[in-house]
Amino acid sequence: MSGERAQPPPVLECRNVVRAFGGLKALKGISLQIEAGEIFGLVGPNGSGKTTLVNAVTGFYPPQQGCVLYRGGDITGMKPHRVARLGIARTFQNLALFRGMSVLDNILMGRHIHMRPSALATLFYWWWAQRDEVAQRRHVEEIVDFLQLESVRDEPIDVVPLGLQKRVELARALAAQPRFLILDEPMAGMNQEEKEYMARFILDVREAHGTTILLIEHHMDVVSSICDRVAVLSYGELIAEGRPKAVLSDPGVIAAYLGTTERHAA
Amino acid sequence: MFYRLAGVRHTSYAADRALWPVPVDRWQIRALLALAVGAPFLLPDLYLTSYLLPWLVWSTAALGLNLLMGWAGQIHLGYAAVMAIGAYGAIHAVRLGIPFELALLGSGLLSAAIGLVFGFAALRVKGLYLAISTLAMQYLVDWIISHVPAISGGSQATLQAPAFRFLGVPVAGDWSRYYVALAVCVLVTSFLLNVGRTSFGRALAAVREKDFAAAVIGVNAFYFKLMAFWCSSFLGGVSGAVLAFCYYRAVTPEQFNLDVSIQAVAMVIVGGMGSVIGSYLGAALVLLAPIVLNNLVGAFARAAALPLHQEVLSHIPLILYGVLIVGFLLFEPLGLAKVYANIRNYFLVWPFRHARH
Numbered sequence: 001m002s003g004e005r006a007q008p009p010p011v012l013e014c015r016n017v018v019r020a021f022g023g024l025k026a027l028k029g030i031s032l033q034i035e036a037g038e039i040f041g042l043v044g045p046n047g048s049g050k051t052t053l054v055n056a057v058t059g060f061y062p063p064q065q066g067c068v069l070y071r072g073g074d075i076t077g078m079k080p081h082r083v084a085r086l087g088i089a090r091t092f093q094n095l096a097l098f099r100g101m102s103v104l105d106n107i108l109m110g111r112h113i114h115m116r117p118s119a120l121a122t123l124f125y126w127w128w129a130q131r132d133e134v135a136q137r138r139h140v141e142e143i144v145d146f147l148q149l150e151s152v153r154d155e156p157i158d159v160v161p162l163g164l165q166k167r168v169e170l171a172r173a174l175a176a177q178p179r180f181l182i183l184d185e186p187m188a189g190m191n192q193e194e195k196e197y198m199a200r201f202i203l204d205v206r207e208a209h210g211t212t213i214l215l216i217e218h219h220m221d222v223v224s225s226i227c228d229r230v231a232v233l234s235y236g237e238l239i240a241e242g243r244p245k246a247v248l249s250d251p252g253v254i255a256a257y258l259g260t261t262e263r264h265a266a
Numbered sequence: 267m268f269y270r271l272a273g274v275r276h277t278s279y280a281a282d283r284a285l286w287p288v289p290v291d292r293w294q295i296r297a298l299l300a301l302a303v304g305a306p307f308l309l310p311d312l313y314l315t316s317y318l319l320p321w322l323v324w325s326t327a328a329l330g331l332n333l334l335m336g337w338a339g340q341i342h343l344g345y346a347a348v349m350a351i352g353a354y355g356a357i358h359a360v361r362l363g364i365p366f367e368l369a370l371l372g373s374g375l376l377s378a379a380i381g382l383v384f385g386f387a388a389l390r391v392k393g394l395y396l397a398i399s400t401l402a403m404q405y406l407v408d409w410i411i412s413h414v415p416a417i418s419g420g421s422q423a424t425l426q427a428p429a430f431r432f433l434g435v436p437v438a439g440d441w442s443r444y445y446v447a448l449a450v451c452v453l454v455t456s457f458l459l460n461v462g463r464t465s466f467g468r469a470l471a472a473v474r475e476k477d478f479a480a481a482v483i484g485v486n487a488f489y490f491k492l493m494a495f496w497c498s499s500f501l502g503g504v505s506g507a508v509l510a511f512c513y514y515r516a517v518t519p520e521q522f523n524l525d526v527s528i529q530a531v532a533m534v535i536v537g538g539m540g541s542v543i544g545s546y547l548g549a550a551l552v553l554l555a556p557i558v559l560n561n562l563v564g565a566f567a568r569a570a571a572l573p574l575h576q577e578v579l580s581h582i583p584l585i586l587y588g589v590l591i592v593g594f595l596l597f598e599p600l601g602l603a604k605v606y607a608n609i610r611n612y613f614l615v616w617p618f619r620h621a622r623h
Contacts, residue, residue, distance in 0.1 A: 058482060084484035096479035098472050100540075109468050113484035117465035119497045125460040130280055133464060137279040176483060 009072035011036050011180050011212040012057065016066035019049075019056050026052040028236040029066065034180075039206060039213045041227035041244065043220070045257055048233040050216045051093055054182050058090055059083045070180070085113050089178035091169045093185045093216075097157050103168050104153050107143060110175025111136040140175055146208075147171050147201060163194040167201070174205065181205065182214045187222060195219060199226050224248055232256065269614045283463050302448055306441045315440045315513075321550055322444075322451045323509045328533040328545040329458045330501025335531070336540030337467060338494030339474030340389070341397045344404035345502055345530045350522035351407060352377045352503025353510035354417055357425050357517050366430040366437070370450075370507050377503025378496045380407075385495030389488065404527055412519045424518045427511045443512040450508050454501055458542050470494055471540070536594050538603025547602035555590060559583035 010033040019027040026049045034040045042050050055061040057068050062077035069075065070086055089110075097106050115136060121129040144153055147167050152160050157168065166186055173181060183202065187195045199222050205211050217223050223230060224244040232240040232247060234256035240247045247253060268290050276282040286292045301308070305318055331345050342348075352373040359369035381403075388399035411418050419425045430437055432446050461467035469490050472480035477487040510517040529552055537548020560583045567574050598604055 060478065060481075079486075080478070080481035081484050081486045084482055090482055092479065092482075096476050096482075098475040098479065100475060101468070101471060105468055105471075108465070109472050109480075110483050112465060112469060112472075115465040117469045117490075119457075119466055119493060122460045122464045122466045123457045125464060129460070129464045129466075130283075133283065134279045136465075137283075141279075172483065 008036055009069070010034055011038075011071060012214070013069040014053070014057070014066065015069070017053065017056055017063040017068065018065035019052055019061055019063050026236050027056065027063070030233070030236075030238050031066075032231055032238060032241065034212060034214060036212055037206065037210055038228045039202065039215060039226055041223040041230035042214060042216045042233065043218070043223055043230060043248075044233035048256075049236040050233055051184055052236075053233070054090060054184055054214070054216065057083075058088060058182065084176065087177075087179040088182065089173035089176045089180075090182035091166075091173050091184055091186060093188065095162075095165050095169055097165060097169055097172070099158055101157055102153075103149060103155055103157055103160060104140065104144075106157055106168055107140050107149075107171045107175050108136060110172035111139060113176055114139075139177075143171050143174050146174075146204070163190050166190065166194075166198070170198075170201065177209070178211060180212045180214070182216075184216045185218065186215070187217060187219055195222060202226060220248060268616075269610060271614065285459050285463075299452075302452075306444055311440050314444055317554070319440075319444050319447055320509075320513050321546075321553055322447045323505055323513055324530075324533065324549040324553055325546045326447075326451045326454045326508065327502060327505035327530060328537060328549045329454050329542065330498050330505060331530050332534045332537070332540065332542075332545045333458060333461065333470075333501065334494050334498035335534050336538070336544075337461060337470040337474065338491055338498075340491055340494060341393075341531070342400045342495075342498065343397050343524075343527055343531065344384070344400040344402075344407065345498075346522040346524070346526035347404045347407035348377045348381050348499045348502035349506025349509065349526075350411060350517075350519070351380055352506030353517045353522065354411060354425070355503065356507030357427055357510055358417075360428050360430050360511075366432055366511070369430075370504055373507040374500040374504040377506070378500040381499025381502070382492065382496050385492055385499070389491045389495065401524075404524055408519060408523060418519060424516050427515045427517070430511065437511075443515075447508050447512045450504060454505070455542060458545075462542070466493075532591055536591060536601055538601030541601065541603035543606060544601050544603030547606065551590075551602065555587055556583055559586050 012032075012034040014030050014032050017027050017030045018025070030049075030053055042053070044050050052061060056063045057075075059075075059078050059080040059082070067074055067076040070088065073086075075083060075086065098109060101109070115132060121132075144150055147170065149164070149167060149171060152164055152168075157165065160168065170183070170186060173183075186202070187198050190198065202213060202215065203226055206213060215223070215227060227244050229242060230240075230244045230247045231238055232250075232253045239256060240250045240253050269288050270290070271288065274287055274289070276287070281287075286295060306314055309318060327345070327349060331342060334340050334342050355376040356366075356369045356373035359372055360366055364372065384400070384403045388396055388403070391399060412421065415421070415423075432442070435442065437443055437446055461470070469480070469485050470493075472483075472485055473487045473490045480487055506522070510521075514521060533548035533552045534545065535548070536551050537546070538544025563579060563582045563586070566572075567579055594601060
């Protein structure tokens, strides 16, 4: 399943994506390609448009110009719930788990696109819904094993510590069996050990399922060690793209991060 | 002590999702069911028809509203109107000679269809605006019912419920009416219990909690809100029909005015949003509290020989009732269901002091 065979279309292609909020141009024409099986890092200072780009791809803030192609098909402006059905899953920078549900139910929720929820099936649970619930549970348990969440499986999500909540959110995204996974700062607020766990999980996901991954992250050590390619955004523009080592030592990138004005891309 | 978790082991995923994994809960349910079935033998007919029967019907109605408010998180201030549609629909259907079972189903479908039309418009707005839109439904339906003689039978008219048969058995006495209400109540309760463990219920809860997070895993929020409206209206229509046929045995527009809608909302909030047992407890409190408070205040005034005016006496229970509801909102916003859960959790770990959650 490695994507090194003869030129399939890129998993994600953004062509000149523009998105503005009022007068603020959050994305000023972003073009990039993510190939199958890649772990693609997206970095940039706060407010540089990383999350906006993800929101443009997943349909929350449809681009005003340009287009977004997923595996060669146009998904520009498609509604988020339709995008999800194409096999694109994402996590959120600030956790977006369903409070009041158990960890297990949160992950089961990730199976939504593989289930047929209906009131009638619920009414006839024992004859109709139970078999499907059990079958989906089997998938979920695999993910619970994979991400080592057994001990918190039955806890309400609100009482689970933050580091594990991030992992539950990854589990929920994985439950959908996505072919393209977008992780928006999965390591924010984590300590070194939790970060290493998460980095290992991300590598394992690709290894096990051949999932293509777009990773937004501020921890440069992680980005440079697990990403195949990195793109850098600054003020809504793509200022560098390529191998992590080369990109992260680029003077323009350092300037954008540290705020030196001399080589500021205009 | 009572709720022993020790020894409760699951060997299959189906067993893990059982409704009542703890044995004592299962015994409780069996005992309650036995009591409910045996109630006509145990209770005087007066208590059966004026307390237990309305409680069951209103619990059914509260469960329907709770699906919308508690699970899907959408407020509805026109629930009595939905029930009215069901009640009038069923009575007219049975008068036309349609069998009661079909009329019951049809009344639910009619309510659901009309509820869906309103839901389609109302769900484009959220929160307070949704409350106002559903309030509009209440007024509109009230007005249409009382101004269209073909529905209401003329101004100030009361439509008597015709004689009917349920599953081939003529439903005539208090007992048979009670059993019809019980059957519908059990069916609706089992549906709501299952909502708690299927993808349908999870999707509703996901939409309630975070609609953008629901969307990103493929949940069409608008569709599920509509489905919640549909199901809730269906259950409202059915319970309205049961209320008209089994309790009032007649239908007038005043039975389903705005006050009744507010009462239904109070049942859900006081009982506990998103809780099955809460719907029962809420319905019990809202139905019984005025009666109990009336008797209590009356007895107290007599015992203390307070020379209170009749007017004052009749208003004190209303004040206390209001205090009760405000008190719940302030001190136990999760309602009576949470009180029950606290007690249960206490006994879950007794004699130790720490509850699990």
